[in-house]
Amino acid sequence: MDAWIVSLLPAAPVRILDAGCGDGSLAAQLSSLGHDVTAIDLDPGPAHAAGVPARRADMAAYEDDPFDVIVMSLSLHHMHPLGAALDRAAALLAPGGRLVVDEFAWDWADGAAAAWFYDAGVLLGRFDEPVKDPLARWREAHADCTSARDMLAAIDERFAVTGVRRVPYLHRYLEGPARLREIEEVRHVPTGFRLTAVTRVTDGT
Ligand SMILES: C[S@@+](CC[C@H](N)C(=O)[O-])C[C@H]1O[C@@H](n2cnc3c(N)ncnc32)[C@H](O)[C@@H]1O
Structure with a gap:
């Protein structure tokens, strides 16, 4: 269960869009809490394989009724065009609704972080040499x-x-032991961020 995302949700049930749901594990967790979750992905195959009824859809063109919460977990950096995906998110968020973005910030990595990532990856068998x-x-x-x-x-x-909030991310990418997070946090620049946002209130003038 992603404690950070869960802590941001209103009391169930609310309508949640999991945009770019991947294998559907987050959508399944949020559904298990009693929320009304719509999961979409360009490729819903992995979610279907896990028994999650995801829809095949492109966030950049997605139409639906308004959502109370839109979650983008490690998906926004893959969505093209970026502006179109966020325009749809803004259009689909109900007044007072919340956007929740958990993201990878690869451009914040410096040489030390990149070297640590690949060295740890070799030790964990993710890279050959x-x-x-x-x-x-x-x-x-x-x-x-x-x-x-x-x-x-x-x-x-x-x-x-x-x-x-800037957060460590490389340990997640490596899918290594929990101690990796501690080492990353102490030694390296953050390469992830966690963001919340709401719809802009316009006064119509
Ligand atoms: C790195 S995976 C993240 C999956 C999952 N949300 C997670 O946190 O593990 C990114 C996912 O976003 C999906 N995706 C990329 N562009 C998309 C788009 N325009 N609309 C919907 N899904 C998209 C990809 O197919 C992929 O499943």
Whole structure:
């Protein structure tokens, strides 16, 4: 259960959109709490395989009734065009609704963080051999992903941000033991962020 996301939710039941649901595990958790969850993904196959009734849909063109909460967990950096996906999120959020974004900030990694990531990855068997130029490899590997700088600017254009916190992320990427998080937090720059936002209130003038 993702304690951070759960802590942000109003009392059940509320309507939640899990945009870019992947294997559907978060959607299943939120449903188990009594919420009315719609899970969408460009490829709902992994969610279906896990028994989660996700819809095949592109967030950048998604139409539906309003949601009380829209969750984007590690999906926004993959959504293209970024602005269209966030425009739809703004349109789909009910007045007073909340956007919850848990994201990867690959562009915040420096050479030390990239070197640690690949070295830990070799030890954990994720990579075959040590990487000679970790930062170059890191940047090349994430060239198709939207940067945190661009995500934060695009969110800020469309929503009123109510909270944003930089958090360690590499240990999640590596799926390693829990102690990795502690080491990452002490030694390295954060490479993730957790953000909440609400719809902008306009006075119509
Ligand atoms: C890294 S996975 C994250 C999955 C899950 N939310 C999680 O936290 O583990 C990103 C997911 O976003 C989906 N995705 C990417 N672009 C999308 C779009 N435009 N609309 C809907 N889903 C999208 C991908 O298919 C993928 O399943």
